[in-house]
Amino acid sequence: MFTWDLLANAVVAGILLGGFYAAVSLGVSLTFGLLDVVNIAHPAFVILGAYAAYVMNSSFGLDPILTGVLFTPLFYALGAGVYRIYYSSFERRGEESLRGLVFFFGLLFIIEVALSLKYGVDYRLVEAAYIGKSIDLGGVGIAFRLLVPCVVGLLMTLALSLFLSRTFYGRAVMGVSQDQVALRLMGANPVRIKTIAFGIGIAAASLSGALLITISPVVPSTDRDYIGRVFAITVLGGLGSVGGTLVASIILGVAESLMATLFGPSWSLAVSFGILLLALAVRPAGLFGR
């Protein structure tokens, strides 16, 4: 059944979902898109962030998203540490392509198993005043559970975009992705720059984990649902393009939502990945890739 009301609601729901997808994918856009590090463990850090939000919420009643923000320095440090290990063990020796991939796969499983051992395997959810509530704007219903993560996702995109374009370190990160030798000649240490960028990527992952647990329940193995999705969004948007990641996220979110509302949800993922294949056939570098 088609109505304009249904269409408007589907588009809005898709945009909200896209904002959340952008938050989850930003870190991959940074680490994979700009640094060429295939951090397959990214979704595991998302889940780690979700568990941090859960623990603070269930123990101290702290808002999950506030927890996500407060924990970003900690995850930044964790990310920087992981990159240092990766660099000294693989990248420096030029063995990053396959062995590095195995390293991140291993990391993904270690995080998953560590979470299982520490917190068990029960579904974890958080409580917040805005979960379960919605507002109606001219017939378009907006659930706060999705609106809040979308707004945070948009803010994260804006912040990362400003960081990359307006700050010295941001420009250095862009530089590292283009020409490391030239960057070295300018007096910047590419390893240090990459450490900072990787740390930011993991901090973004942890914050998006807090958004995830606001939307749906989480178990340690939830990360597996996101591996394909985040890399697809990054590739569709164009490697290293933060704006492109947001656009790709919204395209996939709206496509999923429209399919689910108007034609049947079973096709939603197939259509999303169909869009990815089609876009890559036309623009192999992605929508905003160089």
Place this chain on the structure above:
Amino acid sequence: MNGFRTLLGWALVGAVAGTLALAGADVFVARAADPIKIGLGMALTGGLSANGKPALMAIQIWKDDVNKKGGLLGRPVELIAYDDQTNPATVPGIYTKLLEVDKVDFVVSGYGTNLIAPLMPIAMERKLTIMGILGLANNEKYKYPSYFQIQPSGPDPEANWATGFFEIAARQNPKPQTIALVGADAEYPRHAIAGARELVKKFGFKTVYDKSYPPSTVDYTPIARAIKAVSPDIVFVASYPPDSVGMVRASAEIGLQPKIFGGGMVGLQFTTVMTSLGPMLNGIVNYDFWAPESTMMFPGIKEFFAEYQKRAKEAGVDPLGYYLPPYAYSAVQILGLAIEGGKSLDQQKVADYIRSNEFSTIVGKVRFGPNGEWAKSRVLQVQYQGIKGTDVEQFRVPGKKVVLYPEEFKSGTVIYPYSAAQK
């Protein structure tokens, strides 16, 4: 001298005979003390681990209970369990190892339809007796006579699964007319929806929505909205825990208010989900296997929960454990009773004993039908009523999950329509 030699000869013969006799006795004692090994794969990590871990814990409680009473046939029971990672591809390897390397005497299935399915050909090839732990319609194609399923689905598992939900709906006045069916693209929901379609025909409802969704769906609002657009009187949902939570939340957010809502949602039985959804559950009519109602207090169940809840706290698994654990316990309880009753470890004799006897378990009396399912369905339909806030203690007492079906276990009456229970 000759007398001395003769005496020495007899003493030697006696010593040898005595040594042999003692050695024989030792062998006999060792055999009698050899444990009876029961092996299984279980989802200790991966998507179904939230149920797999409590299931294994329940089976371990049974093992401890049995060993405290002297074991089975005078021999202790040993459990050998491996993590199947909720991955059906690991099942053949795990059970081959259990049978060939660990030399287990009996095997029990892992948890869930998807993990039982790959065990069926192995069991049939080796003529094993299989106790299945919560699988839906696993034996419908095979008709394997030594398969027994502890899930109380009944003789026609697909249809029986939702019979109670449809009977309750059809009994209301005025009778609801239209129905929406929605479920995940996965093994269990497909079976449940297939059974629901048959029941739609039987009860004369009109289907206005019949769609499935991928299990990795993040946002359920568009699905709930599409269902709301066709205004069904009944919404039947067959879902796994994350989607159940997603559907309940999305329905509450967009104001989807059919006259009756629920049916086959896995996850609403879990304590963490119940405490998180809180009052959003009010009015939902859903399948369940056990509820702390006076009609469900079978012998031994209180003692089981006391022990389970003590262990669950340390293990970080479902703190109440009302859904799967008592059934996992009962599955091995029946196996133990059959070994004792049949006085044998022979697979065929044990299967014959299970097939021809009724068992008193902590989930009540269990008798199996020809297809290995319960001879009579006992899938409960409960309605969440009067839930306030998110306190876990409220779920320990009667009146929050009122049993509506089957009649013999009924503990209250349905609040109809759905919206009336939410006030």
